[in-house]
Amino acid sequence: MEALTSVEKAVDVLFALHGAPASLGVTALGQELGLPKSSAHRLLATLTRRGLVERDASGRYQPGIALVALGLGALEREPLVALARPTLEQEADVLGETVFLVGARAGRLYVLDKAEGTGFLRAAPRVGEAVPVHATAVGKLFLAFAPARVALPSGALQRFTPRTLASRRALERAVETARAQGYAENRDEWIPGMSVVAAPILSRGEMRGAVVVAAPSARLEEIGREQTARRMRAAAARIDARLEGRAQQEDER
Amino acid sequence: MEALTSVEKAVDVLFALHGAPASLGVTALGQELGLPKSSAHRLLATLTRRGLVERDASGRYQPGIALVALGLGALEREPLVALARPTLEQEADVLGETVFLVGARAGRLYVLDKAEGTGFLRAAPRVGEAVPVHATAVGKLFLAFAPARVALPSGALQRFTPRTLASRRALERAVETARAQGYAENRDEWIPGMSVVAAPILSRGEMRGAVVVAAPSARLEEIGREQTARRMRAAAARIDARLEGRAQQEDER
DNA sequence: GAATCGTGTTCCATATATCGGAACAACGGA
């Protein structure tokens, strides 16, 4: 399985610029990717011509706006996103915390959309970012209901916090619990201080994604885990209803 | 000015998939771009491996989620977007119509953000899309206040509607008016039935973008053009204040 | 003001990765 090496490098460039905290110069980018200056320059020039990369006032390079159109276009193709949006907003509104829509693509989990609450935990993962399978509530749900759609790392499970389930044994037990309960939780297993309740969107038995509410761990206790779980399951059911084309009177606040 | 041809083709692939109404097969894409099947396949395989392209259930190709992360990352780098957001929402809320933030990049105009109103005109241009210079209110503003930042087509000016200013003469007069008034209008010149009032965001004499409200032509008459223009100029001024770091008490509804 | 450092940009011969026709495989519909 060989590849178009120059295209791969171009993609590397895009991700490097994306990942960098600020715009990068030709030299800096070259070092980052282990490329000679001339090669880095050529890649940047080509990408710039097409708008995927642009130069700021200082002449350094950063991701360009053409990427915005491509990215939003990709999201819009996802019917799930459009259908779930109202529900996400509704829940974020009622709970006052951030609500996510997460899906699986190519074995990985991605944040497809989010509606921010009024709480503190605003940043957390961003739309379009990948999240780990073994350290998230959604990961457990996919392992429980659609194991073929996600891939666990072949090596050791990275331990993000002291509470991360880093043994396959422990993880398997958690997955079992999630399957039995019909929802999953996460208490500080990925990001310290952040807890989460997630419910699967099951459409005719097939898992299409999950709705997740994230909040500071203490705050989640306060609302009540059981009650939150019920809310999320209801939200997931409403999204599924729209997915299957069943109309429905939306209100229920 | 030569180029990395394979990278250019890869970019073509991305835009072709973006522009297509549905996912495309290898053959269809090859025809679209005039590439042999094998080349199209190789490009798709490479891009797919990196997540910029993905395959749907039917095996056809479409833009991938990795693009979402890249695109949103690009938007977030734009300080103007973050600063303008509250103002956009405020205006959309008060006017009940869609409010846009538009900027210039590489000689073209791009929709940087939008806040949707409750009115009908929801679709119009999307975030990340390019809009024509000569047939939009923002185009006139840039021609008036920062002509170096935009480029007019070298050939004839495309006539989108009967009201499009398709002669350079007429356009020049409109630009003159915009410069004198400090805002610009557009009445059905680009999209039939859509009218627009736009005000420039001027930061220390330099034009950074424009705030635009778009509404069905009749509706805009109803609100009153003059009054709308005042609102937009005030909104632009508020954004500029934040740009320059001047704090400000936000309210004024 | 001169010198210096670090940039970004251009050049060019060489090696290498890309190209695309054609053969093969895998479906899906008739």
Added chain:
DNA sequence: TCCGTTGTTCCGATATATGGAACACGATTC
């Protein structure tokens, strides 16, 4: 089952990307 279509793989010729080095430009320092 057969046929038409689509996706995938192969491989040698050749156009293309490569990267070292030289150049140009600005900013910073002395």
